[in-house]
Amino acid sequence: MGILEGKxxxxAGVTLDTSxxxxxxxxxxxxxxxxxxSNFGRAMSLTRRVIKKLDPEPVLLEVDVSNDDQLAALEGNLREHVDRIDGVxxxxxxxNPETALGGGFLTTPWPDVSTALQVSAYSLSSLTMAVKPLFGETASVVGFDFDATVAWPVYDWMGVAKAALESTSRYLARYLGPEGVRVNLVSAGPLDTLAKKAIPGSDQFNNLWGERAPLGWDPKDITPAAKAAVALMSDWFPKTTGEMVHVDxxxxxMGA
Structure with missing residues (x-):
């Protein structure tokens, strides 16, 4: 029996099989x-194709986390398929890789900063609250981070957004803990996802991890980070919340 049996x-956010x-x-x-x-917009066609590789093929819902109407409809859409949600x-x-990433930090316009913050950080809260009516006595929310305690080259406003994500997860843990909801982050090393490949100059992260990660690092191996998220959504971490688990x-x- 698996650790998520019956859950x-x-x-949210399945695109390619490298995601x-x-x-x-x-x-x-x-x-x-x-x-x-879930996914949204033009990416839905990619998701429809890739989930055919899963067995059984999961239900796909359209959820744009920047669209209030879609968030409001999420509870009802989920209830058509399940009676509760145990993990998110x-x-x-x-x-925007052209303005908010790649070294142009000082000239990024506010609309692009706002988008990065809403989609990458605020959505942890908005998505959680949209699903919350379906939570039972306990539930687990897990987000994905890239360590925002330092300033990385070329990561720019996404680094700021990840710092906001880290803080958001802690406040959610504070406010939702009394209702049995755990909120944690997995801070993964650089992985060769579609999102990473869109960052100009991101290959330098692979070189850095290759030199300094004592356990070694394969940017194409997404399994360790995914396993950490699955573990956090299981019952094996019943009193862990507000944490950031490093899988890097x-x-x-390590120092220099």
């Missing part, structure tokens, strides 16, 4: 969960 999990969300969905299913996935994997982030080969704890 219903929403995985973190896809691997979370795959491992969650292997661990016994009923999985529902927030695998969502976006910043040990890089974060």
């Amino acid at each position: 219903n999990i929403l995985v 973190i969300g896809f691997h979370v969905a795959k491992i969650a299913q292997q661990e016994g969960a009923t999985v529902i996935v 994997a927030h695998c969502i982030a976006f910043a 080969g040990g890089m974060q704890k």
